[in-house]
Amino acid sequence: MTATKLDGKATLASILDELSGRVAALTAAGRTPGLATVLVGDDPGSQSYVRAKHNDCAKVGITSIRRDLPADATQADVEKVIDELNADPACTGYIVQLPLPKGLDSGAALERMDPDKDADGLHPTNLGRLVLQEPGPLPCTPRGVVELLRRYDVPLNGAKVTVLGRGVTVGRPLGLLLTLRSVNATVTLCHTGTKDVAAELRAADVIVAAAGVPGLVTADMVKPGAAVLDVGITRGEDGLVGDVAPEVAEVASYLAPVPGGVGPMTRGMLLTNVVERAERGTE
Numbered sequence: 052m053t054a055t056k057l058d059g060k061a062t063l064a065s066i067l068d069e070l071s072g073r074v075a076a077l078t079a080a081g082r083t084p085g086l087a088t089v090l091v092g093d094d095p096g097s098q099s100y101v102r103a104k105h106n107d108c109a110k111v112g113i114t115s116i117r118r119d120l121p122a123d124a125t126q127a128d129v130e131k132v133i134d135e136l137n138a139d140p141a142c143t144g145y146i147v148q149l150p151l152p153k154g155l156d157s158g159a160a161l162e163r164m165d166p167d168k169d170a171d172g173l174h175p176t177n178l179g180r181l182v183l184q185e186p187g188p189l190p191c192t193p194r195g196v197v198e199l200l201r202r203y204d205v206p207l208n209g210a211k212v213t214v215l216g217r218g219v220t221v222g223r224p225l226g227l228l229l230t231l232r233s234v235n236a237t238v239t240l241c242h243t244g245t246k247d248v249a250a251e252l253r254a255a256d257v258i259v260a261a262a263g264v265p266g267l268v269t270a271d272m273v274k275p276g277a278a279v280l281d282v283g284i285t286r287g288e289d290g291l292v293g294d295v296a297p298e299v300a301e302v303a304s305y306l307a308p309v310p311g312g313v314g315p316m317t318r319g320m321l322l323t324n325v326v327e328r329a330e331r332g333t334e
């Protein structure tokens with residue numbers, strides 16, 4: 052058996068195509084959406100993610116605003132840019148690319164953002180809205196996971212989902228999203244304190260690996276026919292390496308690979324959050 056690829060790259064192309072029409076309608080009404088990125092320092096990975104986000108904006112007609120700061124920027128420098136973006140009517144939404152260089156307080160930076168302009172859905176207010184099942188921007192990577200499964204008709208209602216990792220950007224908010232009534236999965240979150248990770252994975256209909264440990268999920272840990280989504284990204288000698296070993300494709304029914312799976316979906320959901328806010332109207 053060889054798994055069907057959950058093709059995030061192709062799905063992103065469809066999403067950008069759908070967003071183009073919505074952005075054209077907003078532009079015709081004089082309300083072109085704008086996405087800003089705040090990038091501090093010169094980490095090559097962060098630079099390439101930010102570049103990709105601006106390319107996506109250009110494809111759909113979203114105005115993009117880049118605020119790049121040097122690696123030695125102070126907390127006050129970062130907060131000044133945040134205050135400017137909060138006040139800028141051309142900026143519908145923005146992200147502060149994480150991680151920030153050592154010495155900067157990313158929690159304080161995130162909290163200073165206008166929660167309604169938080170395109171990442173990572174502001175404490177928006178995480179709180181998710182807990183309370185109130186509307187607000189959803190965290191992009193978790194939303195990308197759910198959207199990719201939905202577009203391939205992989206059922207989540209009643210499914211047993213095991214998530215590897217409880218990080219703030221992926222695992223923990225994904226658990227909250229999957230357990231909304233509208234999704235209705237039953238979730239197990241694993242972490243380094245989990246007694247038997249392999250047993251938790253083997254019980255799952257859907258596995259989401261977001262630990263950042265290359266090759267952690269091996270074929271013997273996957274129930275035949277399960278859907279497996281790789282989220283972990285490690286930069287290796289020859290490109291990006293995920294948390295899921297390649298042989299897993301022989302037992303899984305569906306596989307979202309690294310690269311080409313959830314990563315592009317994260318970008319699609321970022322732009323979706325911005326367009327949704329522009330459509331709601333800002334004031």
Ligand SMILES: NC(=O)C1=CN([C@@H]2O[C@H](COP(=O)(O)OP(=O)(O)OC[C@H]3O[C@@H](n4cnc5c(N)ncnc54)[C@H](OP(=O)(O)O)[C@@H]3O)[C@@H](O)[C@H]2O)C=CC1
Nearest residue numbers: 216217218220221242243261262263282283284313314317
């Ligand atoms: N594709 C995409 O769009 C994105 C990909 N990523 C990638 O996803 C991965 C996770 O990101 P993030 O949540 O920020 O990372 P964190 O470092 O915050 O979290 C990693 C989690 O994995 C758990 N973990 C690590 N090793 C093991 C293990 N051997 N067994 C069980 N659990 C383990 C940790 O457990 P504990 O809490 O006990 O330490 C922790 O909860 C990274 O590789 C990151 O690069 C992130 C964002 C977007």
Ligand SMILES: Nc1nc(=O)c2c([nH]1)NC[C@@H]1CN(c3ccc(C(=O)N[C@@H](CCC(=O)O)C(=O)O)cc3)C=[N+]21
Nearest residue numbers: 099100146147148149150171309310311312314315317
């Ligand atoms: N505030 C903030 N928001 C984020 O959403 C955020 C962040 N900080 N910091 C880092 C992580 C990581 N992340 C990815 C985005 C796109 C791809 C992506 O498009 N990946 C492509 C390949 C990219 C490549 O080749 O380098 C793929 O998997 O096919 C991956 C990872 C968002 N993150």
Ligand SMILES: [Mg+2]
Nearest residue numbers: 218219220221
């Ligand atoms: Mg984290």
